[in-house]
Amino acid sequence: MIIAVDFDGTIVEHEYPKIGREIPFAIDTLKMLIKDRHTLILWSVREGELLDEAIEWCRARGVEFYATNKDYPEETKEGNPVYSRKLKADMFIDDRNVGGLPDWGTIYRMISHRKTWSDLLIEAENGVSIDNPYNKESRTRIKKKKWWQI
Numbered sequence: 001m002i003i004a005v006d007f008d009g010t011i012v013e014h015e016y017p018k019i020g021r022e023i024p025f026a027i028d029t030l031k032m033l034i035k036d037r038h039t040l041i042l043w044s045v046r047e048g049e050l051l052d053e054a055i056e057w058c059r060a061r062g063v064e065f066y067a068t069n070k071d072y073p074e075e076t077k078e079g080n081p082v083y084s085r086k087l088k089a090d091m092f093i094d095d096r097n098v099g100g101l102p103d104w105g106t107i108y109r110m111i112s113h114r115k116t117w118s119d120l121l122i123e124a125e126n127g128v129s130i131d132n133p134y135n136k137e138s139r140t141r142i143k144k145k146k147w148w149q150i
Helices: 026-035 048-060 104-112 117-126
Strands: 002-005 039-042 091-093
Touching (some): 039 048, 104 117
Parallel strands (some): 002 039, 002 091
């Protein structure tokens, strides 16, 4: 899976233009995602020296991104008739998500178990895993609630 990851407010606390403290377990989780063979792209508003500092900060902690603010390392605007600033990622990890940034343990669980935020909420509400969607007491199937009413 191709995963775009924001830097400020997601990997580190907001201190822009300085680099804030690491958000707990961000680096460890990113390393696990790389080990699980996901392709990570650093997706940041930072540019120039500030971006270089963020890349080096991650690299010094063992996180090497496939690309930064582009789909692949060699991508350039010049001579590329189909260049787009919009990344072609399967998932975006960003503190500006609707609902905010889940903790990094939850993020890893969602990715590694292919669960949605909705799946995790249903599991918490019913005390049962979506992977085994039967209520042990009543042996009735737990139904996923939909956000639309049809």
